[in-house]
Amino acid sequence: MNRDRLILGIDLGGTKSAATLQTSGGELRYRVATSTPAQDGSDAVVATLISLARNALQAANDLGTVSGCGISVGAPADAANGVVYPAPNLPGWSPIGTPLARIVADALNLPTCLENDADATALAEWRFGAGRGAETMAFLTQGTGIGSGLVLNGRLHRGAFGAGGEIGHICVDTSDEARVCSCGLCGCLEAYASGPSVVRIAAENGYRGEQSGAAVAEAARGGDAAALAAFALAADKLGRGLAVLVMLLNPERIVLGTLAIHAGDLLLTGTESSLRRHAWKRLTEDLTVVPAQLGDRAQDLAALCAYLSRADESNGTMSQ
Numbered sequence: 001m002n003r004d005r006l007i008l009g010i011d012l013g014g015t016k017s018a019a020t021l022q023t024s025g026g027e028l029r030y031r032v033a034t035s036t037p038a039q040d041g042s043d044a045v046v047a048t049l050i051s052l053a054r055n056a057l058q059a060a061n062d063l064g065t066v067s068g069c070g071i072s073v074g075a076p077a078d079a080a081n082g083v084v085y086p087a088p089n090l091p092g093w094s095p096i097g098t099p100l101a102r103i104v105a106d107a108l109n110l111p112t113c114l115e116n117d118a119d120a121t122a123l124a125e126w127r128f129g130a131g132r133g134a135e136t137m138a139f140l141t142q143g144t145g146i147g148s149g150l151v152l153n154g155r156l157h158r159g160a161f162g163a164g165g166e167i168g169h170i171c172v173d174t175s176d177e178a179r180v181c182s183c184g185l186c187g188c189l190e191a192y193a194s195g196p197s198v199v200r201i202a203a204e205n206g207y208r209g210e211q212s213g214a215a216v217a218e219a220a221r222g223g224d225a226a227a228l229a230a231f232a233l234a235a236d237k238l239g240r241g242l243a244v245l246v247m248l249l250n251p252e253r254i255v256l257g258t259l260a261i262h263a264g265d266l267l268l269t270g271t272e273s274s275l276r277r278h279a280w281k282r283l284t285e286d287l288t289v290v291p292a293q294l295g296d297r298a299q300d301l302a303a304l305c306a307y308l309s310r311a312d313e314s315n316g317t318m319s320q
């Protein structure tokens with residue numbers, strides 16, 4: 001019997017973590033998930049990940065041969081060195097970085113690669129989802145913050161210091177009234193167009209309903225002026241941020257996740273119109289702005305792509 005070549009994927013999130021076995025074509029063969037003991041610090045989280053991974057490797061005995069491990073982490077990361085830095089939803093990690101890829105590689109005896117989850121999801125959308133066929137693609141996801149990743153000429157752009165393409169922190173308001181961003185800068189796109197920012201701005205406008213993105217979207221659909229104005233501002237700023245990106249990189253496709261999927265009806269028309277007002281026509285004529293496609297498979301495929309993209313880059317000659 002032919003044994004499948006499988007990749008072990010580990011998705012580390014602030015609330016849930018999972019281990020998967022997938023083929024390089026993205027077919028899911030095994031999945032196990034549990035809550036992340038985030039409040040117990042890095043040792044507890046790492047032990048949980050390794051335990052999930054061992055369950056998956058046990059299952060792999062009947063399924064195929066595991067050739068490597070990809071980790072997608074919901075935290076800042078230095079992918080080249082496989083190091084994870086502290087994040088608000090993963091407290092207690094070492095500020096000098098935790099060499100998670102090496103720890104997992106040593107524990108499992110598998111070549112292991114790691115990416116920040118926004119970069120890994122960008123790769124997943126590019127390889128399997130809304131970015132397929134595009135040589136140059138930008139991905140943004142407007143969740144709690146704005147995560148982003150750039151695929152340029154078919155490769156993830158990591159930048160000199162591992163933070164290439166932080167589109168959420170492009171300045172879209174240089175006025176004295178610019179909003180303060182969670183990163184400490186003023187006027188960042190994230191301060192206007194992340195889920196919590198839209199909720200906060202709606203409340204400042206006089207919205208009095210439930211404090212969630214979904215509830216503000218529902219209110220906007222029902223004609224609530226404060227909620228509508230918050231989405232209009234988010235769309236305007238998002239279009240301005242994307243225009244900077246377009247003028248700089250001339251992508252052929254922009255893929256938008258989370259808020260654009262749940263509230264695309266309130267966001268996308270205004271975003272496109274703002275984008276086209278702030279960038280050259282020649283660069284926006286054939287540009288497509290589309291919602292992400294992978295849905296609840298995005299995280300598993302992101303972990304898979306964290307491995308596949310590195311394996312491609314190094315032609316499978318990675319050291320353990």
Ligand SMILES: [Zn+2]
Pocket residue numbers: 168169181182183184185188190
């Ligand atoms: Zn910022």
